[in-house]
Amino acid sequence: MLKQIMNCPFQGDLGNIYLEGKVLELIARQLHKLGSMHHEACTDFYPKDLERAREAYHILLKRIERPPSLQDLSLMVGMNRNKLNHCFKQLYGGTVFNVLRQARLSKALSLLHETDSSLSEIALSVGYSDQANFCNAFRRHFGQTPNLVRRKGLAGISVH
Incomplete structure (x- = not known):
């Protein structure tokens, strides 16, 4: 996909629309990857635990500007902090903090x-x-840097 971005066939406004679409596709692919990364390994948890972790994830996305602390998030969904982090690792491939950072940086991009x-x-x-x-x-x-990415477009970005 980075080749498609680097070799954008359009210029001007059409090029911007093309790049915007590719950015959205990149974000969608990353979020899908995070969500399905460890889907098979989620057998350690009760379905209600997974539901609560997904609820916590949606809370983080809705409040990305000012997310609740891990303690507050745990209380909001009725789950112990350690269990919530463990469930996040299984569902999304990282801790609550890591998943939040990924979402923030993807939105920033x-x-x-x-x-x-x-x-x-x-x-x-x-x-x-x-x-x-x-x-x-x-x-x-x-x-x-964000300035360089803005000037160059998406060329050269390595997505983690």
Whole structure:
């Protein structure tokens, strides 16, 4: 898919629409991968546990700007913190914190291409109060700074 992005056959507004579609496809593929990564291994939990973990996941996505703490999230879904983290690892391939970070950075990548918002606005909209922390997390995850990604489009991004 990165080859398709790097070799965008369109320019101008049509190119932007094409890249936006590819960003959305990339996000959808990553979320699908996270959701099905360990689906077979979920036999350790009761169905109600999995339902609660999925509810917690949706809460995180809805409140991505200001997500609840792990303790508060656990209380909201009626599940022990350790069990919630373990269930997240089984369902989504990472801890609650790791899954939240992945969702934040994926949304930030999308916003970089879909909007003209400043980096500080994007950082705030995905839950980073400090732009420097956001830029560092983005660079660690994607291998490039948000400014460089915005200037170059998606070329060269390695998706983890």
